[in-house]
Amino acid sequence: MAKTSVAKKQKSIEETLWDSANKLRGTVESSEYKHVVLGLIFLKFSSDKFEEKKQELIAQGHEKYIDMAPFYNKDNVFYLPEQARWSYVMANAKQDDIALKIDTALHTVEKNNPSLKGALPDNYFSRLNLDISKLAALLDTINNIDTIADKENDVVGRVYEYFLGKFAATEGKGGGEFYTPKCVVKLLAEMLEPYKGKIYDPACGSGGMFVQSIKFVENHNGNTKDISIYGQEYTATTYKLAKMNLAIRGINGNLGEVPADTFFKDQHPDLKADYIMANPPFNQKDWRASNELTDDPRWQGYEVPPTGNANYAWILNMVSKLSANGTAGFVLANGAMSSNTSGEGALRKKMIENDLVDCMIALPGQLFYTTQIPVCLWFMTKNKTSTGSAQGNGNDFRDRQGETLFIDARNMGTMVDRTHKELTTDDIAEITKTYHTWRNKPVMSSDAESNEVLYQDILGFCKSATLQDIIKNDYVLTPGRYVGVAEEIGDGIPFETKMGSLTRLLFKQMEQSQTLDQAIKDNLKMLGYE
Numbered sequence: 001m002a003k004t005s006v007a008k009k010q011k012s013i014e015e016t017l018w019d020s021a022n023k024l025r026g027t028v029e030s031s032e033y034k035h036v037v038l039g040l041i042f043l044k045f046s047s048d049k050f051e052e053k054k055q056e057l058i059a060q061g062h063e064k065y066i067d068m069a070p071f072y073n074k075d076n077v078f079y080l081p082e083q084a085r086w087s088y089v090m091a092n093a094k095q096d097d098i099a100l101k102i103d104t105a106l107h108t109v110e111k112n113n114p115s116l117k118g119a120l121p122d123n124y125f126s127r128l129n130l131d132i133s134k135l136a137a138l139l140d141t142i143n144n145i146d147t148i149a150d151k152e153n154d155v156v157g158r159v160y161e162y163f164l165g166k167f168a169a170t171e172g173k174g175g176g177e178f179y180t181p182k183c184v185v186k187l188l189a190e191m192l193e194p195y196k197g198k199i200y201d202p203a204c205g206s207g208g209m210f211v212q213s214i215k216f217v218e219n220h221n222g223n224t225k226d227i228s229i230y231g232q233e234y235t236a237t238t239y240k241l242a243k244m245n246l247a248i249r250g251i252n253g254n255l256g257e258v259p260a261d262t263f264f265k266d267q268h269p270d271l272k273a274d275y276i277m278a279n280p281p282f283n284q285k286d287w288r289a290s291n292e293l294t295d296d297p298r299w300q301g302y303e304v305p306p307t308g309n310a311n312y313a314w315i316l317n318m319v320s321k322l323s324a325n326g327t328a329g330f331v332l333a334n335g336a337m338s339s340n341t342s343g344e345g346a347l348r349k350k351m352i353e354n355d356l357v358d359c360m361i362a363l364p365g366q367l368f369y370t371t372q373i374p375v376c377l378w379f380m381t382k383n384k385t386s387t388g389s390a391q392g393n394g395n396d397f398r399d400r401q402g403e404t405l406f407i408d409a410r411n412m413g414t415m416v417d418r419t420h421k422e423l424t425t426d427d428i429a430e431i432t433k434t435y436h437t438w439r440n441k442p443v444m445s446s447d448a449e450s451n452e453v454l455y456q457d458i459l460g461f462c463k464s465a466t467l468q469d470i471i472k473n474d475y476v477l478t479p480g481r482y483v484g485v486a487e488e489i490g491d492g493i494p495f496e497t498k499m500g501s502l503t504r505l506l507f508k509q510m511e512q513s514q515t516l517d518q519a520i521k522d523n524l525k526m527l528g529y530e
Contacts, residue, residue: 013145014162017041019349020141021163027131034167035237036128040138041159042244043105045147046085052148053077055073069112070239076250078116084108086143093139097131099125119243120260160245166204169420175241179207180279180331181367183423185376188277188329189216190432191379193358193395196226196510197274200321203263203312204223204231204255207242209277214251229253230271232262259508263293263313268321275317276328283312288429302350306342311335316347319380327358329382334362337477349475352404356380359405359435362479364413366421376479379435386441394422398441402467405438406479408460434462460486 017037024033039142042305053075065071069079084087084105092101106120124136145159164179189212201209210229211527217224229246230254233239239259246253287310294304298320305313311332318328337360338412351357359379367374386399411433413421423431438455457463463482473481 001248012145014159015162017159018166019433020138023134024130027134028128032128034411035121035124035240036130036239037138038160038244039106039124040102040142042120042248043089043102044142044145045248046109047080047084048147049077050085051087054258055394073113078113079110080246082165084112087111088162088492089093090143091134094132094234098132098135098139099130100127115252116243116247119240119247121240131303134273160248161208161211164208165369166242172236179206179369181369181422182208182212182229182409183428184279184367185209185212185277185330187333187423187428187431188377190276190375190391190428190434192277192327192329193220194227194275195220195222195278197226198271198323199275199277200268200273200318201231201278202317202321203274203278203280204233204242205238207245207255208321209232209279210246210251210253211249213275213277214249215450224251228342228508230273232267233257233259234261235259241455262317262452263287263296263310266298266317271321272323272326274323274326276321276326276330278314278318278328280312280330280332282371282375283335284314288312301354302347303343306344308342308522309339309344311339312344312347315351315378315380319351322380322382325381325383325387327379329377329379332378334376334478336378337376345475348477351380352470352475352477355384355401355467356382357477358384358400359407359438360477360479361407361431364410364421365425366415366419367413367423374497376382378477383457395436396441397439400439403468404465404467404477405435405462406465406477406482407434407462408479408483409434410480434458438462438464458481458486459484472527 003040019039020035024036028036034071049211050072054066055074057063057071062071072079083101088100089102089105092098095101102125103121103123106124109120110120161182165182167179185208188209194213194216199210199213205208210231213227213229214224216222217227229251231242233242233255234236236259238256242255243253246255254268260267273427285308288307290307292300296304298317299305300320302316305316306500314332315336320331322328336344336348339348357378358381359377361377361379363375363377365374368375384397384399384403386397409423412427413423414429416422433456437453442454455464460483463479464482465482469482470477
């Protein structure tokens with residue numbers, strides 16, 4: 001009988017690209033080849049958009065404008081001279097100087113488009129001395145991607161997210177600092193609801209917070225033109241990734257003129273942001289010398305943050321950037337919720353007394369690729385009164401002065417492999433709904449009956465605490481101290497009955513163990529081992 005053929009699962013674009021990228025191993029360090037792949041994807045996408053716009057101009061009878069940059073730039077399309085186009089690169093893909101031609105193409109794109117200043121790899125491919133055949137194979141793979149065919153699903157953006165996550169997972173500790181798990185970023189965006197206004201990220205990495213904010217606006221039928229983006233990134237290569245990540249999605253953002261340290265070269269000193277989303281470095285040590293930044297205006301009203309750990313310096317930086325009704329949501333290591341080291345407890349006490357802390361969330365472990373440190377989310381606001389309303393999302397906030405919501409989400413999440421967990425869509429929805437129900441004014445039904453959606457404490461999950469509650473807990477902000485422990489549901493079997501059954505089972509297993517031990521001894525004796 002003939003064998004039934006089983007259809008082979010077709011690889012996704014992302015998987016195919018990943019396989020091609022892996023072929024660079026041996027000639028390029030894994031920490032380097034993300035820039036190779038993402039730089040080429042950016043070039044391919046930019047070229048596809050350029051060619052699409054060029055054909056559109058021709059179809060409209062505007063051939064005389066096809067080499068004029070303004071006719072491309074007005075539609076968020078980069079104008080590309082011939083040597084910067086993907087077709088030119090592919091025509092020379094098998095040549096010995098293809099690395100130089102790619103570098104020239106990227107340099108030309110950046111030179112002709114001021115918004116990309118400092119974003120693209122500089123003389124990168126020539127310096128890496130790549131194997132020509134492996135580079136050509138990677139070019140062929142990328143050439144098969146139609147980057148603009150499916151505008152709704154954002155093919156290039158999807159590839160970017162996949163690659164950033166894979167690079168973070170494979171590079172291990174310290175190699176993925178530019179990537180925050182997508183589920184964490186999505187939770188921040190859903191909690192904050194950034195419909196309109198200024199968004200700031202002082203440690204923006206590859207720009208994931210901004211991308212998710214724009215997606216939130218789009219998914220809720222908002223206008224992305226109502227959002228302004230401001231960010232800063234210290235690492236030069238990650239700064240380039242962020243600029244490329246925004247550029248491929250047509251997002252305009254101010255990430256500063258150069259990559260720079262947020263503390264020592266603040267590129268947005270006068271910014272007052274409506275929303276702040278951030279995942280600053282965890283427990284950053286020796287971030288300043290003892291005599292540096294002691295008079296910085298960002299610490300005004302507080303003691304100078306300690307030199308041994310930057311957690312509270314990041315918090316104070318963000319608080320100083322908030323507008324009068326602004327809200328910040330950010331990730332920190334769990335230790336920041338309770339530490340009293342080097343004056344951190346006094347700083348936290350002052351923030352609590354100033355009524356800045358709106359909500360605290362303890363997250364499950366194993367969410368991050370590059371660290372096993374347990375993490376939490378902080379949500380802080382300058383205005384807890386009912387006048388601190390959301391910007392354009394249709395909700396009105398209630399007066400919650402002197403209140404803080406605590407959520408313990410440590411038991412949430414689903415394992416996606418042996419070592420990593422993700423928050424599911426339902427998890428994110430449950431956490432978000434809990435916060436919004438607590439924060440917003442009750443919703444009345446259309447017939448004005450008392451059909452209100454009201455917040456309720458849930459033992460083991462959420463608790464609305466007062467300032468007095470927090471004082472009783474020595475100003476510690478760990479949710480587990482407030483939410484309590486959920487009662488375990490019994491199985492209805494009386495203790496005496498259950499204990500008798502378990503005892504009988506134990507004795508039976510002990511008898512079986514003795515029988516097995518004797519069988520092993522007999523077998524060893526037969527083999528001559530007594």
